[in-house]
Amino acid sequence: MLVPENLKYQKTDEWVKVEDGIATIGITDYAQDSLSDVVFVEFEIDVDDEVKVGDSLATIESVKAAAEVVFPVSGKVIEVNQTIVDTPEILNESPYTEGWLVKVQVSDESELEKLMDAPAYDAYCQDR
């Protein structure tokens, strides 16, 4: 299972990377593996929406289950990866790169301190 060092993680299996105040958000390798083949992705938000931690980001449906993705940070949505809607298999193939979901202009970077770093998330997954 891949847990890149440079990302922050949320218990509900989202990753986030912040560069110059912009957060890129996606789901983890653990999440895509647990879901297995992803069939549909439906975004619950649009560009320019103001969002808070815990708000619904997307619903991901696989051959096994449907799962809700929630925001790990608050801010304003600036970009939505629409490619995913047409080719959801990207989420299984490259969850940390092409499979990113949204980009958010972060409103409060201190929220990142509540998220897990890579070793903590790795240990959390091993325990499940």
Added chain:
Amino acid sequence: MAEPTIFDLSVAGRKGITFPKADVPETALPKGFVRGKLQLPEMSEMEVVRHFTSISQKNYAIDLGFYPLGSCTMKYNPKINEAVSRLSGFAAAHPHQPADSVQGNLYLMYSLQEMLKEIAGFAAVTLQPAAGAHGELVGTLIIHKYHKDRGDHQRTRILIPDSAHGTNPASSAMLGFEVVPLPSDSRGNVDLEALKGLCDDRLAGLMFTNPNTLGLFDENVCEVVKTVHEAGGLVYGDGANMNALLGVFRPGDVGIDILHFNLHKTFSTPHGGGGPGSGPVAVAKHLVDYLPDPLVGIVEEGDEENAPLYGFIHPAKSIGRIKSFNGHFGMHVRAFTYISMLGKEGLRDVAEKAVLNANYMQQKLKGTYTLPYDRRCMHEFVLEGFWKDVPGIHALDIAKRLMDYDFHPPTNYFPLIVHEALMIEPTETETKETLDRFVEAMQKIAEEARTNPELLHDAPHNTPVRRCDELKAAKDLVLCCYVGDDWPGEIV
């Protein structure tokens, strides 16, 4: 080889039946009644028989073998149910017949209502709902109307435990309720502290399955009901797992307000394609007036010489009719037969054997597979279908491989709170020999996963159809619909 569909076999002009010459004058149908050309397959009678017989022989059924599909309770459907339901008084009755010409049928429905009341400890029962989820919809309609009548308009939230059947949140959402998930504790019960934190004046109710989908009896049931009631909410019991409780525990006795039964699970009526289902709903005394309209009741008391007159009664604050006619009457006949054949002690025996069989298998398998909630179970139990030391093997591979051993796979990937779940429900009628054979197959598969994992990845090997492409099936939707030339609607 793929089985051709009946449409593939059609040859223009071929006929299976020749109608006798009409002995009344022929006349054209009025224009508005003609739907254009129907694209029906054209075949001879023998071809039709061979086609369907061939398909039926490739099917798997409870009459052929063990079917431990957890949560679904695929119990044996006794053949006497079928014989009774085919008696002409039942099978040929018309729902528009005057009540006084179908007194026997109404008596049967009335008696079934009474039996279900007694079995689960409630004040009244409707037989109208078409199946379990329809019963849930009736329940949420009653919850909605009850609060509305009391002026409690702010009660908009329904709590749903994270182990619940997916139909629970769906039924609540259909009524416009806000669905609030409720976590389970480490023993698989409803987390009482979390429940208390969510109980305020926005609470409309809780939907509660007991035993839950982990196959565990919720040890906090009394406290859960009390907590919800104190906050002014109602408790809806999802009776999908009543099979485990017959003659042992009555949900009404602990204060559950509403409960649906699945006649096609607990009371042995057929399932799935052999259905339809039937989902009677029982309510406690304070909700009797809200039941769907009409109920079957005694409209004129009898005396020593005359039987009572059965007919339809109309609850005062009814949520209204929710099903055409009187529900799935054929299923009422079967369930009535099942209950009558077993009697009180027989029903208790059903629950005891179902629980005993499940615990026997749970104990036999728990060394080989991880048992995430290691407790005495009720009628079913949930294992994890993977091993940390065998990467790449999933619950799905184990389920598919079981088909090579001539078993129907257990339910997989449900409940969602267990990683790679395999949910096993043996039901009460299986012999120890069958249970042992299944356990042995599960143990062999665990061994194969380590010695020859490809056997699992490529399974099933011995079935008419091999591993299906579930991704393609879910993504590339092909829906064929034949409509007449003059179909007024738009085809999307």
